[in-house]
Amino acid sequence: MSSNSRARRAALFQSLISFGSLALCACTQSPQQQASVPAAVAAVPAPDARVSDEAGKSKEIKTEVQYPELAPEFAPMLQAMHGYADAAKADLAQIVADAPPRADNAAHPVLNLDFSVRTQTRDFTSAVGSGDSDFGGAHPKPLLATFTEHVPSGKLVALGDLFTDSNAAFKALSAEARRRLEADFDVRLAQQIPDAKARAEQVKASHEWIEKGTAPGAENFESFLVDGVDGKAIGLTLMFPAYQVASYADGPQQIAVPAKVFYAQLKPEYRDAFAIDKEDMQAGEAMQPQAAAPRPAG
Known part of the structure; x- marks a missing residue:
């Protein structure tokens, strides 16, 4: 297991402990205190929580992608995150396919992506996907995408919308x-x-x-x-x-x-x-x- 994997799992364990503590505190609150928390905000866990870490290594590409834990009503956002990651993997795979053969000891091209919830209001939840796609050039290709869901309608919105x-x-x-x-x-x-x-x-x-x-x-x-x-x-x-x-x-x-x-x-x-x-x-x-x-x- 790599040091990065161990670090992520340690962070996940700590997040689970913190989340469990918060849940215990919530159980001890009065109904009035619990009702003061907007439902749309309470539905999204802390940004550091992880529901899945996607890691893989094919013959040509190594991928490490982390997704946040999201409530069912945020399925459109999670689907969009997976779509962005799939497109980034396909883009890197195409670069590999078009490039001259690499030496046997050359480092694998790597895709790193981390998706996390950044901001929450009663009406909007916004998340960021950031990372890079590294084919071994002068520096990796930076990746950045955001996802904003209008909570009442359950629809993702672009800025112009x-x-x-x-x-x-x-x-x-x-x-x-x-x-x-x-x-x-x-x-x-x-x-x-x-x-x-x-x-x-x-x-x-x-x-x-x-x-x-x-x-x-x-x-x-x-x-x-x-x-x-x-x-x-x-x-x-x-x-x-x-x-x-x-x-x-x-x-x-x-x-x-x-x-x-x-x-x-x-x-x-x-x-x-x-x-x-x-x-x-x-x-x-x-x-x-x-x-x-x-x-x-x-």
């Missing part, structure tokens, strides 16, 4: 992502590159990379989580895999976007799921991209 006008919403999210990422990289580069001229060149290059990776459109905002506090959604976390807005060395990036940025674009059936006050809503409406004024006749 939340909005009445997805184009307007993506423009607002693009502007916010660009602003935050550029500010973050400007600070990093100021700390890393003392020379002003050399830093200016790097700042320009990083801004161009960010602008391309955050251009409005569903393809640049595929990975997201619904963030929440006390069961109520308060915003989104936008996630960008390595290469999308920065170099491989910089790794994946993510930013938190408050609900006021996109609240005006939410479909009516989703608005009650997000907490926002009137001042925030007015500020969000002021942040929406404005249409160009019509030109006077004549």
